[in-house]
Amino acid sequence: MIEAVGLTKRYGAKTAVYNLSFQVRPGAVTGFLGPNGSGKSTTMRMILGLDAPSDGHVTVNGLPYRRLPNAPRQVGALLDAKAIHGGRSAYNHLLCLAQLSGIPRRRVDEVLGVVGLHEVARKRSKGFSLGMGQRLGIAAALLGDPQVLLFDEPVNGLDPEGIRWIRTLMKRLAAEGRTVFVSSHLMSEMALTADHLIVIGRGQLLADMSVKDFIAHNSADFARVRTPDGEPEQREKLTAALGEAGAAVLPEQDGTLRVTGLPLPRISDLAHGAGVRLWELSPHTASLEEAYMRMTQGAVDYRSTEDQRAGLLGPAGQGQPNPYAAPPGAVPGAAGGAAGWPPPHGAAPAHPYAPPAPGGPGQPNPYAVPPQNPQASPQAPSQAQPQGWQPPPAAPQVPQQAAAPAAPAAPPAPAPADLTKRDNEDAR
Numbered sequence: 227m228i229e230a231v232g233l234t235k236r237y238g239a240k241t242a243v244y245n246l247s248f249q250v251r252p253g254a255v256t257g258f259l260g261p262n263g264s265g266k267s268t269t270m271r272m273i274l275g276l277d278a279p280s281d282g283h284v285t286v287n288g289l290p291y292r293r294l295p296n297a298p299r300q301v302g303a304l305l306d307a308k309a310i311h312g313g314r315s316a317y318n319h320l321l322c323l324a325q326l327s328g329i330p331r332r333r334v335d336e337v338l339g340v341v342g343l344h345e346v347a348r349k350r351s352k353g354f355s356l357g358m359g360q361r362l363g364i365a366a367a368l369l370g371d372p373q374v375l376l377f378d379e380p381v382n383g384l385d386p387e388g389i390r391w392i393r394t395l396m397k398r399l400a401a402e403g404r405t406v407f408v409s410s411h412l413m414s415e416m417a418l419t420a421d422h423l424i425v426i427g428r429g430q431l432l433a434d435m436s437v438k439d440f441i442a443h444n445s446a447d448f449a450r451v452r453t454p455d456g457e458p459e460q461r462e463k464l465t466a467a468l469g470e471a472g473a474a475v476l477p478e479q480d481g482t483l484r485v486t487g488l489p490l491p492r493i494s495d496l497a498h499g500a501g502v503r504l505w506e507l508s509p510h511t512a513s514l515e516e517a518y519m520r521m522t523q524g525a526v527d528y529r530s531t532e533d534q535r536a537g538l539l540g541p542a543g544q545g546q547p548n549p550y551a552a553p554p555g556a557v558p559g560a561a562g563g564a565a566g567w568p569p570p571h572g573a574a575p576a577h578p579y580a581p582p583a584p585g586g587p588g589q590p591n592p593y594a595v596p597p598q599n600p601q602a603s604p605q606a607p608s609q610a611q612p613q614g615w616q617p618p619p620a621a622p623q624v625p626q627q628a629a630a631p632a633a634p635a636a637p638p639a640p641a642p643a644d645l646t647k648r649d650n651e652d653a654r
C-alpha cells in the first residue's frame with residue numbers, strides 16, 4: 227500500500243505537486259494519469275525517497291521509503307530505463323543491484339527470463355534498443371520480488387508484443403496481491419490494464435476512482451445516426467424531428483448525425499414517423515481516452531499551436547464543435563478552461579454533450595473521494611473538486627498549512643501567446 231497525504235513539492239517558484247492525497251492499494255493495477263508536466267514523475271520520485279516533499283508525506287507499507295528495512299526487496303521501480311551503465315552487460319547490471327541488496331544471484335537469471343532478455347544477457351546494454359532497455363528496467367524492478375511496484379511509462383518503446391506482455395505481467399503481479407502503480411499516456415492500454423485510476427493535473431488530484439466510474443462520469447454517450455447518402459432532405463427532416471423531441475443533434479464530418487438526449491428506440495421511432503430511412507443507428511460509448519481528454523483539457527500545459535487554432539481537442543475534428551470543450555460561458559481558465567467547468571453542482575449542462583453536472587441532485591460527485599477511501603483526510607475535499615480547480619500557486623503563495631481547506635489563489639491564466647512561446651521553446 228502506498229499512501230500520500232498532502233504531498234507537495236516545490237522547485238523554487240515552481241509547484242510541481244500540490245497537496246496530493248491518495249492511496250494505492252494492493253491487489254489492483256492503479257493507473258497514474260496526467261498531462262505532460264503534471265507531476266507524475268515527481269510524485270513517484272517522492273514515493274521512492276529520491277525527492278523530499280516540501281510538505282506532506284508519503285509512505286509505503288506504513289513507512290517512508292528511506293525508513294523501509296531493505297527497501298529494494300519491498301519496493302521495485304522503473305523510473306528511467308536509460309539510467310543504466312551502458313558499458314555493463316544486462317546480467318552484470320542486475321547482478322550489481324542484486325549484490326547491493328543481498329538478493330541471491332539466481333534471481334538475476336530468473337528475472338532475465340521473465341523479461342525475455344536471457345539470450346542477450348551478456349551483451350552490453352548500450353547497444354540495447356529502447357524496448358530492450360525498458361525490459362531491463364522492468365527486470366531490475368522485479369529483482370527483489372517486491373510487494374510494491376512502480377512503473378513510470380513502462381510501455382515506452384515496446385512493440386505490440388511487448389505491450390501485451392507488460393499488460394499481462396502487471397495484471398499477474400496485481401493478482402498475486404501486489405501493489406502496482408503505473409503511469410502511462412497510452413489511454414487505450416490503461417483501459418485494458420488498470421482497475422483503478424489516479425488522475426492529476428498541474429500537480430493536483432483530479433480523480434481517484436475505478437476506470438469504469440471515470441469513463442461514466444467524464445463522458446456522455448450518444449447515438450450515431452446515418453441517413454441515406456445523397457438525400458440531404460432526409461437528414462434535414464430527421465434533424466428537425468429529433469430537435470422537436472428534445473434531442474441535441476450535431477452533424478459530423480462523415481455525414482452522420484451525433485444525437486444525444488434520446489434513447490436509440492425513440493430515435494428509430496421518430497425516424498419512422500418522419501418517413502426517414504436509416505442506414506445506421508448505433509450507440510457510441512466513450513473510451514477512456516475521450517473521458518481523460520475531457521477531464522484534463524484545462525490542465526494541459528503543452529499544446530500545439532495548430533491544435534489551439536483548430537480547436538482539435540476531441541474527435542469531432544476541425545471545424546466541428548468539440549464535444550469535450552468547455553461549454554460557452556465557461557470561465558476560460560489556464561490553458562483552456564478548467565476553471566468553472568464542469569458546471570457547478572446542480573446546474574444544467576450548457577453543452578449538448580456535457581454529462582450531467584457532477585454531484586448534482588441525486589448524483590454522486592465523481593470527483594469526490596470514494597467513501598470507502600480512508601483518504602478522507604482534512605485535505606481531501608479541497609483537492610477533489612475540479613470545479614474549483616486552480617493551478618497550484620507559486621511558492622510564496624502556498625499556505626504553509628497543507629490542510630488549508632480552500633483552494634489556493636490562482637496565478638493569472640497564461641495567455642495563448644504564452645503557450646505558443648512554450649511550444650516554441652520546446653521545439654528548440
Ligand SMILES: Nc1ncnc2c1ncn2[C@@H]1O[C@H](COP(=O)(O)OP(=O)(O)OP(=O)(O)O)[C@@H](O)[C@H]1O
Nearest residue numbers: 237240241242260261262263264265266267268269
Ligand atoms: N528537478 C526539477 N527542477 C525544477 N523543476 C522540475 C524538476 N523536476 C520536475 N520539475 C517540473 O515539475 C513539473 C512536473 O514534472 P514531472 O516530470 O513530475 O511531470 P510528469 O507528469 O511526469 O510529466 P511527463 O508526463 O511529461 O513525464 C514540470 O513542470 C517540471 O518541469
